[in-house]
Amino acid sequence: MQEKISEIQNQAKDDLVRAGSPEDVEKIKTRYLGRKGGIINEIIKAIPGLPPEQRSSTGKSANILKKEIGEWIEEKKAGFNTSAANASPLPLFDVSQPGVHKPYGRRHPLTQTIDDIKGIFKKLCFDIEYGPEVEHEYYNFDALNIPDDHPSREDFDTFYLGNKRLLRSQTSTVQIRVMEKTKPPIRMIAPGKVFRPDTVDARHASMFHQIEGLMVDEGVSFSDLKYVLTLFAKSYFGQNIKMRFRPSFFPFTEPSAEIDISCSLCKGKGCSVCSQSGWVEVLGAGMVDPNVFDTVGYDSGKYTGFAFGMGVERLTMLKYGIDNIRLFFENDLRFLSQF
Ligand code: PHE
Numbered sequence: 001m002q003e004k005i006s007e008i009q010n011q012a013k014d015d016l017v018r019a020g021s022p023e024d025v026e027k028i029k030t031r032y033l034g035r036k037g038g039i040i041n042e043i044i045k046a047i048p049g050l051p052p053e054q055r056s057s058t059g060k061s062a063n064i065l066k067k068e069i070g071e072w073i074e075e076k077k078a079g080f081n082t083s084a085a086n087a088s089p090l091p092l093f094d095v096s097q098p099g100v101h102k103p104y105g106r107r108h109p110l111t112q113t114i115d116d117i118k119g120i121f122k123k124l125c126f127d128i129e130y131g132p133e134v135e136h137e138y139y140n141f142d143a144l145n146i147p148d149d150h151p152s153r154e155d156f157d158t159f160y161l162g163n164k165r166l167l168r169s170q171t172s173t174v175q176i177r178v179m180e181k182t183k184p185p186i187r188m189i190a191p192g193k194v195f196r197p198d199t200v201d202a203r204h205a206s207m208f209h210q211i212e213g214l215m216v217d218e219g220v221s222f223s224d225l226k227y228v229l230t231l232f233a234k235s236y237f238g239q240n241i242k243m244r245f246r247p248s249f250f251p252f253t254e255p256s257a258e259i260d261i262s263c264s265l266c267k268g269k270g271c272s273v274c275s276q277s278g279w280v281e282v283l284g285a286g287m288v289d290p291n292v293f294d295t296v297g298y299d300s301g302k303y304t305g306f307a308f309g310m311g312v313e314r315l316t317m318l319k320y321g322i323d324n325i326r327l328f329f330e331n332d333l334r335f336l337s338q339f
Contacts, residue, residue, distance in 0.1 A: 131174035139173040144252040167195035171212035179296040185217040209312035216305030225306035253286025
């Protein structure tokens with residue numbers, strides 16, 4: 001009988017540890033302490049049928065256990081209300097359960113691209129600079145030689161905040177901010193977010209990332225620009241990357257070029273990411289327009305320079321074969337954990 005009592009004791013303890021709610025505890029109370037059919041009462045009722053020498057010790061043990069279970073039940077109940085119950089001798093959790101798996105965190109793929117590109121330009125002795133995302137029109141347009149009637153100033157191309165403030169639509173703003181505070185020679189890149197009210201599709205989002213570049217010194221030429229960008233593309237994509245320079249126009253560079261990378265998703269055959277052309281534009285660049293130097297007070301007769309701006313999402317998409325820009329912003333761990 002003593003053995004049976006200690007079995008009941010263990011079972012009751014176990015049941016209470018596993019109980020997840022006050023309702024569970026009530027059920028346990030009825031099962032063990034219930035007046036009709038409760039396990040302890042059944043034992044007490046069976047005492048008269050035991051051999052005489054067992055009766056008193058069984059009765060004692062049964063009463064002790066009854067008291068004990070009653071106390072455990074009260075403790076467990078209190079545990080649902082107060083955190084002090086954590087100190088209870090009865091653990092509130094099941095120690096036999098497997099541990100909670102904490103997944104490793106990692107850098108977002110866009111952060112990884114930005115870090116990779118910073119690394120490449122650091123080797124070429126470029127500094128890393130940052131500028132504000134909420135900008136004055138002066139830095140986003142005026143100082144960059146962008147005329148008042150230029151289409152990029154329209155509401156449908158720029159988020160205006162009022163009072164001549166806007167969300168910068170390009171990181172070229174940082175060119176001006178850096179030239180205002182530093183004298184040549186300058187070698188810098190400036191990563192950051194830019195904002196445009198574009199309709200969202202596989203290649204466009206209303207917020208994306210750019211990395212601006214600027215080098216100013218005596219005797220900087222277009223061939224330096226070509227050299228630096230080719231070196232960058234080969235370091236980032238590998239030696240076999242195909243690039244093409246197309247003549248283009250930006251108000252703050254003259255001459256200007258757009259640089260395309262062969263589309264790695266369709267291997268040049270044409271797909272939605274490259275608009276069926278086999279090429280994806282990833283960079284705008286050119287020689288700094290002398291009007292910009294005049295604006296920041298540099299001697300445009302003495303200094304020349306080149307500038308470029310690249311799209312971080314597009315570079316990442318091309319490198320890893322990602323066909324939809326939205327994936328970067330949806331926070332889906334099935335996507336993010338692959339990088
Ligand atoms: N700011 C330009 C854009 O967003 C890119 C660019 C940067 C072009 C620097 C020339 C020089 O399209």
